[in-house]
Amino acid sequence: MKYKVFYQKTKIGVLEINEKNQYKYTPDVKGTQKVKESIEIFYEMLVASDWRDPIPFFQNRISDATRFSQEKDIKNQTDPFRMIRED
Numbered sequence: 001m002k003y004k005v006f007y008q009k010t011k012i013g014v015l016e017i018n019e020k021n022q023y024k025y026t027p028d029v030k031g032t033q034k035v036k037e038s039i040e041i042f043y044e045m046l047v048a049s050d051w052r053d054p055i056p057f058f059q060n061r062i063s064d065a066t067r068f069s070q071e072k073d074i075k076n077q078t079d080p081f082r083m084i085r086e087d
Helices: 030-040 055-067
Strands: 002-007 012-017 024-026 072-076 081-086
Touching: 002 024, 002 030, 002 072, 024 030, 024 055, 055 081
Parallel strands: none
Antiparallel strands: 002 012, 002 081, 012 024, 072 081
């Protein structure tokens, strides 16, 4: 499974989830530079990772969205992050 991750309308990265439920995040350098000051408290969104245990920020959003069958387009009214699943 793969998600494009956005901050407002700026693409900031790609989250991949494999069949072992491991996460791999790849930041979009151009996008993160545009919004770096706004997202720097979320350090994991600024650095690439190899396959690893689920990243809590993303895991919680996916879990919450799944409960409401909204896992293809994950957004929250309380913050500017959005995740769009690629099929």
